[in-house]
Amino acid sequence: MFNRLIRPWNTLTPWPRPGDLVRELSGTMGDGTHPSFAGQEQRNNSQPSGPSWRNDTGRPLASGAWLEAHHVAKLPERSAFASRIAERKPRRIVDLGCGTGLWLQLLSDAVSPDCELLGIDSDEAALASARLRATAWPQSAEFTALDFETQANELPDADIFLAFNVFPYITNLWELLATLKSKIRPGGCLIVRQYDGALLRIGPMSDRDRQLIDLSLMASVAGSGQFKHYDLDRVFESVASSSFHSKEIDFEVFRRVAPYPPEFQNYLLNTVEWTRRHISDEARERLDAWHLKTGHANATSVQSYFMEVDLVAWLS
Numbered sequence: 655m656f657n658r659l660i661r662p663w664n665t666l667t668p669w670p671r672p673g674d675l676v677r678e679l680s681g682t683m684g685d686g687t688h689p690s691f692a693g694q695e696q697r698n699n700s701q702p703s704g705p706s707w708r709n710d711t712g713r714p715l716a717s718g719a720w721l722e723a724h725h726v727a728k729l730p731e732r733s734a735f736a737s738r739i740a741e742r743k744p745r746r747i748v749d750l751g752c753g754t755g756l757w758l759q760l761l762s763d764a765v766s767p768d769c770e771l772l773g774i775d776s777d778e779a780a781l782a783s784a785r786l787r788a789t790a791w792p793q794s795a796e797f798t799a800l801d802f803e804t805q806a807n808e809l810p811d812a813d814i815f816l817a818f819n820v821f822p823y824i825t826n827l828w829e830l831l832a833t834l835k836s837k838i839r840p841g842g843c844l845i846v847r848q849y850d851g852a853l854l855r856i857g858p859m860s861d862r863d864r865q866l867i868d869l870s871l872m873a874s875v876a877g878s879g880q881f882k883h884y885d886l887d888r889v890f891e892s893v894a895s896s897s898f899h900s901k902e903i904d905f906e907v908f909r910r911v912a913p914y915p916p917e918f919q920n921y922l923l924n925t926v927e928w929t930r931r932h933i934s935d936e937a938r939e940r941l942d943a944w945h946l947k948t949g950h951a952n953a954t955s956v957q958s959y960f961m962e963v964d965l966v967a968w969l970s
């Protein structure tokens with residue numbers, strides 16, 4: 655028997671500054687030996703070489719710390735979404751690219767004890783964390799190491815498949831969607847959630863600074879063979895032209911306006927820190943200036959915002 659992984663949601667210190675996260679995580683994540691994100695990462699030489707937010711198998715933007723920072727920041731919205739899934743009264747949910755099991759944890763709180771929860775991921779370390787997390791869940795929970803693109807035929811059937819922020823790692827979305835469709839039980843569905851780098855915005859900042867930062871980031875990470883930071887159009891087209899009978903495709907806005915809740919701050923810091931590692935020196939200077947200016951966003955006098963748009967699709 656495992657024990658449920660009990661971890662306080664919020665163990666944050668006061669507002670961190672650019673570079674703090676790298677120092678904080680470099681001792682624990684230590685995966686800086688992986689090749690750069692797009693093979694053209696522009697590193698800030700003033701920073702120690704720290705994590706690139708990869709998981710143990712080298713997938714970018716998938717480390718446990720990164721996933722947890724997102725999860726904690728978005729907990730109210732994610733909990734509400736889990737309740738919507740639970741309304742469908744599923745008997746088996748399969749989470750594709752479950753990572754450390756954060757979404758399944760929310761679903762465990764929301765669905766009936768007789769619903770099976772199955773997590774699929776290729777990263778053994780993430781699965782080990784997920785198994786620990788699941789120990790005290792009332793449902794039967796299993797976590798299986800599988801590449802759900804190349805081994806899609808081995809996936810079990812399910813009432814609900816989740817594909818949350820996993821399509822950017824997948825080469826042939828059409829084929830995967832067709833296979834998933836064949837594995838959905840009658841009355842079931844596939845739910846897709848997908849962020850896009852171009853629909854993530856921090857501000858306020860001048861047009862010039864925004865253009866400098868956005869274009870520099872795009873030039874640095876677009877074209878990566880490993881992962882697509884700007885994937886919304888491909889995902890939309892694949893989903894919209896798939897052979898599912900019912901396709902409810904929509905967008906959700908995630909937003910926070912300063913003063914930020916403490917549980918949001920690590921996510922913002924992660925986002926700024928990740929961005930500054932991939933952009934030009936000039937763009938980094940502008941981003942750092944923005945962050946320093948808004949860094950005391952807990953003070954009511956400083957105005958700033960963060961917003962991000964996710965594609966959300968229910969396919970059956």
Ligand SMILES: C[S@@+](CC[C@H](N)C(=O)[O-])C[C@H]1O[C@@H](n2cnc3c(N)ncnc32)[C@H](O)[C@@H]1O
Pocket residue numbers: 709711713715716721750751752753754756757774775776777780800801802803804817818819820823824
């Ligand atoms: C960005 S994380 C998303 C985690 C979670 N779904 C969420 O939204 O918080 C992507 C996860 O998908 C996994 N993954 C990516 N491609 C995969 C594949 N082809 N087979 C299995 N797992 C994969 C990664 O290991 C990682 O855990």
